[in-house]
Amino acid sequence: MSCEKNAAGNDLLLIIDMQNVYTKGQEWACCGTDNAAKSILKLLSSCHCPDVIFTQYLACENPKGVWKEYNRINASINSDPWLNAIIPALLPWTKKYPIYSKSVYSSLAIPQVKEAAAQARRVLISGVVAECCVLSTVLAAIDEGCQVIYLKDAVSGLTPRSERETENLISYFSPLHTKIMTTDEYLLEAASRA
Numbered sequence: 001m002s003c004e005k006n007a008a009g010n011d012l013l014l015i016i017d018m019q020n021v022y023t024k025g026q027e028w029a030c031c032g033t034d035n036a037a038k039s040i041l042k043l044l045s046s047c048h049c050p051d052v053i054f055t056q057y058l059a060c061e062n063p064k065g066v067w068k069e070y071n072r073i074n075a076s077i078n079s080d081p082w083l084n085a086i087i088p089a090l091l092p093w094t095k096k097y098p099i100y101s102k103s104v105y106s107s108l109a110i111p112q113v114k115e116a117a118a119q120a121r122r123v124l125i126s127g128v129v130a131e132c133c134v135l136s137t138v139l140a141a142i143d144e145g146c147q148v149i150y151l152k153d154a155v156s157g158l159t160p161r162s163e164r165e166t167e168n169l170i171s172y173f174s175p176l177h178t179k180i181m182t183t184d185e186y187l188l189e190a191a192s193r194a
Helices: 033-045 066-073 091-095 111-119 130-143 160-171 183-193
Strands: 012-016 051-057 099-102 123-128 148-156 178-181
Touching: 012 033, 012 111, 012 130, 033 123, 033 148, 033 183, 051 091, 051 111, 123 130, 130 148, 130 160, 148 160, 148 183, 160 178, 178 183
Parallel strands: 012 051, 012 123, 051 099, 123 148, 148 178
Antiparallel strands: none
16 A cells, blocks of 8 residues: 555644653643553554654743743753653654654644645644643644544543543534544544545
8 A cells, every 4th residue: 555645635643742741650641641642653553644743842942921930830841851752652753754842832833834734635633732732733723724633532631521621622613624533433534545
């Protein structure tokens, strides 16, 4: 099976901030980071996601406004290279696909991500944190005119409740702007188009 671009363009898999700080036992741990990582690995191992971008949150040196206080409060996390690194299970994939850093919630604040999203057939959303960086990215993508596929089992939030609340908010933009799917549902759909 070929993984080349098709005439209609590819879907873009956006892997948002899958960093060590969000894993079990860490200060910003999300409730399902391990499960989200398994779903992301399934997508990466398929031949249905040739266009992939990783993002990672890194505090900027000269923040503005409330970000100054945010960075002051989280200084110990921001200064720890291991906490800020991509989780080990996904790290090898950053050799194949680009990784861009950001210092705000939305991944579309990164010019390269915004450009890739504009060229994509659809934007597949995965990563952490559902109710912060993920939700902000979804809303920015909608504003840019992108059709968003929210892969609910490839996203993790701080709690199961906040995950459900985020999914519920995103569902309000369906069916025109958003579609909520599981990874298996997406891969089945992608296989039927191949």
